[in-house]
Amino acid sequence: MLNYILRRLALIVPTIIGISICAFAFVRVLPGDPILAMAGQHGVTPERYEILREQFGYNLPIWQQYFNYLGGVLQGNFGVSLATKRPVITEFMTLFPATIELALVAMFLAVIIGIPAGIFAAVKRGSWFDQLTMGVALTGYSMPIFWWGLLLIIFFSGYLGWTPVSGRIALSFFLRPITGFMLVDTLLYGNWPAFVSALRHLILPAVVLGTIPLAVIARQTRSAMLEILGEDYVRTARAKGMSPRRVINVHALRNALIPVVTTIGLQVGLLMGGAILTETIFSWPGIGKWMIDSISKRDYVVVQSGLLLIALIVMAVNLLVDLLYAVINPRIRVQ
Amino acid sequence: MKLMTTLLAATAMLALAAGAAQAKQLVFCSEASPAHFDPGPTTGGNDFDASSRTIYNRLVEFEKGGTAIEPGLAESWSTSEDGKEITFKLRAGAKFHTTPYFTPTRDLNADDVIFSFERQWKEDNPWFAYLEGMTWDYFQGMDMPKYIKEIVKVDDLTVKFVLNEPNAPMVANLAMDFASIVSKEYADQLAASGDLAAFSTQPIGTGPFVFSDYQLDTVIRYQAFPDYWAGKQPIDDLIFAITTDPSVRAQRLLAGECDIMPYPSPADIAQLQADENLTVLEQEGLNIGYMSYNTTEPPFDNANVRKALSMAVDKAAIIEAVYQGAGQDAKNLIPPTMWSYNNNIPADTYDPEAAKKLLEEAGVTDLTTDLWAMPVSRPYNPNAQRVAELIQADWAAIGVTANIVSYEWTEYRERGKQADRKGPFQIGWTGDNGDPDNFFATLFSCSAIGVSNYSSWCNQEFEDLIQQAKTTADQAERTALYEKAQEVFKAEEPALTLAHSKVFMPMNKRVIGYKMDPLGIHRFDGVDVTE
Numbered sequence: 001m002l003n004y005i006l007r008r009l010a011l012i013v014p015t016i017i018g019i020s021i022c023a024f025a026f027v028r029v030l031p032g033d034p035i036l037a038m039a040g041q042h043g044v045t046p047e048r049y050e051i052l053r054e055q056f057g058y059n060l061p062i063w064q065q066y067f068n069y070l071g072g073v074l075q076g077n078f079g080v081s082l083a084t085k086r087p088v089i090t091e092f093m094t095l096f097p098a099t100i101e102l103a104l105v106a107m108f109l110a111v112i113i114g115i116p117a118g119i120f121a122a123v124k125r126g127s128w129f130d131q132l133t134m135g136v137a138l139t140g141y142s143m144p145i146f147w148w149g150l151l152l153i154i155f156f157s158g159y160l161g162w163t164p165v166s167g168r169i170a171l172s173f174f175l176r177p178i179t180g181f182m183l184v185d186t187l188l189y190g191n192w193p194a195f196v197s198a199l200r201h202l203i204l205p206a207v208v209l210g211t212i213p214l215a216v217i218a219r220q221t222r223s224a225m226l227e228i229l230g231e232d233y234v235r236t237a238r239a240k241g242m243s244p245r246r247v248i249n250v251h252a253l254r255n256a257l258i259p260v261v262t263t264i265g266l267q268v269g270l271l272m273g274g275a276i277l278t279e280t281i282f283s284w285p286g287i288g289k290w291m292i293d294s295i296s297k298r299d300y301v302v303v304q305s306g307l308l309l310i311a312l313i314v315m316a317v318n319l320l321v322d323l324l325y326a327v328i329n330p331r332i333r334v335q
Numbered sequence: 336m337k338l339m340t341t342l343l344a345a346t347a348m349l350a351l352a353a354g355a356a357q358a359k360q361l362v363f364c365s366e367a368s369p370a371h372f373d374p375g376p377t378t379g380g381n382d383f384d385a386s387s388r389t390i391y392n393r394l395v396e397f398e399k400g401g402t403a404i405e406p407g408l409a410e411s412w413s414t415s416e417d418g419k420e421i422t423f424k425l426r427a428g429a430k431f432h433t434t435p436y437f438t439p440t441r442d443l444n445a446d447d448v449i450f451s452f453e454r455q456w457k458e459d460n461p462w463f464a465y466l467e468g469m470t471w472d473y474f475q476g477m478d479m480p481k482y483i484k485e486i487v488k489v490d491d492l493t494v495k496f497v498l499n500e501p502n503a504p505m506v507a508n509l510a511m512d513f514a515s516i517v518s519k520e521y522a523d524q525l526a527a528s529g530d531l532a533a534f535s536t537q538p539i540g541t542g543p544f545v546f547s548d549y550q551l552d553t554v555i556r557y558q559a560f561p562d563y564w565a566g567k568q569p570i571d572d573l574i575f576a577i578t579t580d581p582s583v584r585a586q587r588l589l590a591g592e593c594d595i596m597p598y599p600s601p602a603d604i605a606q607l608q609a610d611e612n613l614t615v616l617e618q619e620g621l622n623i624g625y626m627s628y629n630t631t632e633p634p635f636d637n638a639n640v641r642k643a644l645s646m647a648v649d650k651a652a653i654i655e656a657v658y659q660g661a662g663q664d665a666k667n668l669i670p671p672t673m674w675s676y677n678n679n680i681p682a683d684t685y686d687p688e689a690a691k692k693l694l695e696e697a698g699v700t701d702l703t704t705d706l707w708a709m710p711v712s713r714p715y716n717p718n719a720q721r722v723a724e725l726i727q728a729d730w731a732a733i734g735v736t737a738n739i740v741s742y743e744w745t746e747y748r749e750r751g752k753q754a755d756r757k758g759p760f761q762i763g764w765t766g767d768n769g770d771p772d773n774f775f776a777t778l779f780s781c782s783a784i785g786v787s788n789y790s791s792w793c794n795q796e797f798e799d800l801i802q803q804a805k806t807t808a809d810q811a812e813r814t815a816l817y818e819k820a821q822e823v824f825k826a827e828e829p830a831l832t833l834a835h836s837k838v839f840m841p842m843n844k845r846v847i848g849y850k851m852d853p854l855g856i857h858r859f860d861g862v863d864v865t866e
Contacts, residue, residue, distance in 0.1 A: 045786060157590055
């Protein structure tokens with residue numbers, strides 16, 4: 001097991017270097033110039049442009065810029081935002097809890113609805129429930145997030161008035177962040193109405209962000225379940241006269257969940273992508289919206305460091321999932 | 336005794352009721368997060384809304400809802416005979432904000448004014464680069480280092496700006512956001528503690544609102560400044576709820592989550608207008624959308640060719656299709672709300688036949704050209720791609736073939752400036768300070784070639800007129816000069832002036848006293864809300 005963990009950890013180093021090169025190269029192949037983007041409608045004179053290029057180090061050869069950047073990152077210096085002049089890591093740490101909170105709730109919704117829906121669909125294969133679930137899942141999977149978010153806002157917030165339109169909490173609550181997780185902070189303050197408000201603000205964005213993972217999890221659970229239900233040992237269990245409930249819960253589900261756990265791990269990367277759109281629609285102050293704003297401002301430093309930080313997190317989650325996989329599936333350990 | 340007890344109880348209840356009365360709160364759904372709260376180095380309208388117009392004042396201010404200049408932190412000012420010295424008399428007793436992080440020990444004085452400009456100007460000033468990689472774009476962009484020779488403290492409440500040459504727009508420049516007056520005492524306190532960066536995150540000004548809190552990308556909170564020199568504001572709390580998507584802003588306004596919002600999406604305006612709780616104010620923007628011909632490139636170096644091409648464009652159709660009722664035909668470079676607008680200039684005519692004839696006379700046949708379309712939507716040109724398509728069709732009718740080209744926005748402007756650019760170039764401008772010089776000189780002076788004169792047009796007659804107007808103090812004389820300059824512009828047609836756009840500002844009916852600003856500023860001083 002230790003050997004396996006070490007091997008997985010060793011793989012991370014080249015991956016990080018690869019990602020840092022990609023992030024660094026990505027912002028440089030984007031059309032546009034950060035200095036001109038900063039200058040606004042007045043523009044800059046050619047002399048001043050050169051001064052600024054030097055000031056930001058953009059006049060250096062590209063490889064030197066990369067090594068300066070990598071050197072900084074290895075020392076924990078992710079640079080300073082061109083727009084706000086604040087350290088990127090400070091902004092990231094301020095905004096990250098909002099994204100995590102949203103992603104966790106979205107994933108929670110996806111799992112508690114997706115897995116049972118998948119199991120039922122598999123058990124009742126071919127029934128109207130199966131067809132309905134899979135139809136809805138396919139629709140959910142194909143739903144463009146931006147359109148889906150606006151639709152929900154217009155219907156639930158605009159027409160019915162059940163949920164707030166956007167933001168993390170009603171403006172009447174003025175709570176300074178403690179952990180950055182609004183649900184946790186409101187409880188720490190002992191402010192029950194604020195907790196309820198935070199929860200109400202979370203519902204729509206979490207539903208929007210959770211829709212695609214929900215669909216994927218439901219479909220994955222169904223197909224894994226179907227495969228397991230056809231195995232000999234399940235048939236044997238049934239033949240032994242075990243109750244259908246026990247066959248499913250004890251024999252089939254445990255094995256069917258192994259690929260589902262992997263799917264959930266893979267969804268983390270997708271959630272980060274989905275968070276960009278969801279956060280933009282719902283004015284959710286997380287790193288997704290932060291990245292979009294920075295791309296439009298050509299804030300090279302934020303974009304390249306933000307990409308790297310997000311990639312590190314996705315990698316960390318995937319590593320965790322791999323380890324978890326090894327725990328629940330002993331065959332991996334042997335290999 | 337019983338009566339006394341009852342009276343006392345009643346008084347106590349009244350006092351309690353008064354104490355429990357809700358603070359008056361105004362929520363503005365702003366369109367973007369501010370970079371920070373120091374208006375000197377920032378350039379975005381959203382930065383200025385959140386800093387200079389709430390927290391700070393300037394020596395002089397734009398009148399609310401207009402571009403006329405009125406006293407701000409300077410009670411009065413006078414210009415010397417030769418126009419090279421402007422002396423400002425400062426307001427006595429103007430106080431800086433008291434916050435948990437700063438308590439002023441003195442009122443505003445000349446040191447604050449000098450510091451506010453020298454930090455942007457003198458490279459040896461320790462505050463010139465107090466944030467990593469910072470630049471003073473507006474101070475540079477408005478050519479202040481070129482015009483200002485020195486700023487002199489005459490006494491505690493008198494400051495003199497000594498100029499290298501007379502400059503009539505200077506006073507208007509000093510009403511702009513970058514010219515906000517900051518506290519030197521606060522800067523000294525931060526310098527002593529070594530935390531210079533806090534100057535941009537924990538601002539101190541003299542303005543109507545005191546900064547209270549900013550949660551990154553979420554919400555900015557302000558409170559009315561009780562000791563404001565012009566009196567405390569009617570509202571107690573001002574909140575900026577940052578909401579980037581225009582349709583979501585509209586939904587928040589409809590749901591009552593905010594009281595007022597900027598920049599609605601054109602598609603939402605009808606719904607907002609129809610809502611009985613809302614009012615939608617509208618105003619012509621102080622802007623211009625235009626198409627610059629490269630006057631150094633044949634055949635566009637011939638004024639008649641430029642006029643023929645302009646004449647072939649059906650501007651009315653463009654305004655209807657692209658601006659969707661939110662635009663106004665532009666016959667001059669400056670909008671009609673700006674002083675010195677020359678209304679005697681005849682409106683552009685759409686006459687493809689005459690255009691064809693003019694081109695023939697100029698010996699131009701089978702002309703093929705690039706036609707540049709901005710990749711972004713701007714108030715002065717909401718959809719340059721569509722405009723380009725319409726112009727392309729209009730020109731095809733007179734035998735001119737146009738190939739539409741576009742690049743990423745910064746790349747677009749960079750390529751547009753090149754002297755060897757091929758083809759007419761769509762661009763626009765939003766006024767900074769309400770002075771005509773800010774349009775004429777910034778966009779079409781000879782010195783702006785390679786910077787923001789996308790026509791590479793240097794006409795001596797026009798240049799003499801606008802330079803003379805710049806150094807003339809008398810507004811009537813300046814008006815006459817600019818009117819003449821507009822005639823030259825029209826005769827030479829270095830650009831096709833397309834349209835001035837309208838700006839909409841939807842708000843809840845409970846908001847009282849909000850005035851739309853031609854400069855696109857969002858100001859909340861003097862604004863009240865009904866209970």
